[in-house]
Amino acid sequence: GQSLEQPSEVTAVEGAIVQINCTYQTSGFYGLSWYQQHDGGAPTFLSYNALDGLEETGRFSSFLSRSDSYGYLLLQELQMKDSASYFCAVNTGGFKTIFGAGTRLFVKA
């Protein structure tokens, strides 16, 4: 079967750094994506890693290790508005994407 594992929830304080891990086991792999979703809203694209290494976009960074079937999303200088659910997702081929169960991030003052 295909599976993506990520923590169900994480709590951190404003200004802190938080890392959300994702391990995957899929029949095909073309890349790992991260999405943010606020309650009641649709997912918004954050990042995509097709190759090993770290991709940085402002306060957010994403890392991939294909040999370990592992990636993470790093959020720096946390803000209250970062409280949301974060999904890792694997492109298994033909643009088809399988989503993890999501990690609910709570940012406290």
Added chain:
Amino acid sequence: GAVVSQHPSWVICKSGTSVKIECRSLDFQATTMFWYRQFPKQSLMLMATSNEGSKATYEQGVEKDKFLINHASLTLSTLTVTSAHPEDSSFYICSATQIGLAGYEQYFGPGTRLTVT
């Protein structure tokens, strides 16, 4: 960035009726669109892959006769929930893909919240 719209944003219908949801890519052409369903506090579950000009590919367990998908043009895909029942109440989200500067990117519509009474 690329924009995907959905209409309606929410709909309430009676059990047994049918509901059509539209998904449009506004500023790019999308050969492939996807339909997802999301129950509260759960992940997105892929229902089907919609390809322009051909039949949709449904995921295992999704009834193709109940969830009719039509991809009439490169910018429009529709999902029709036929003979809706309360258990079909959910958040339906479409997405379209594009190869961008960051590589493969998937853009989601704002979603349609369906409530069947």
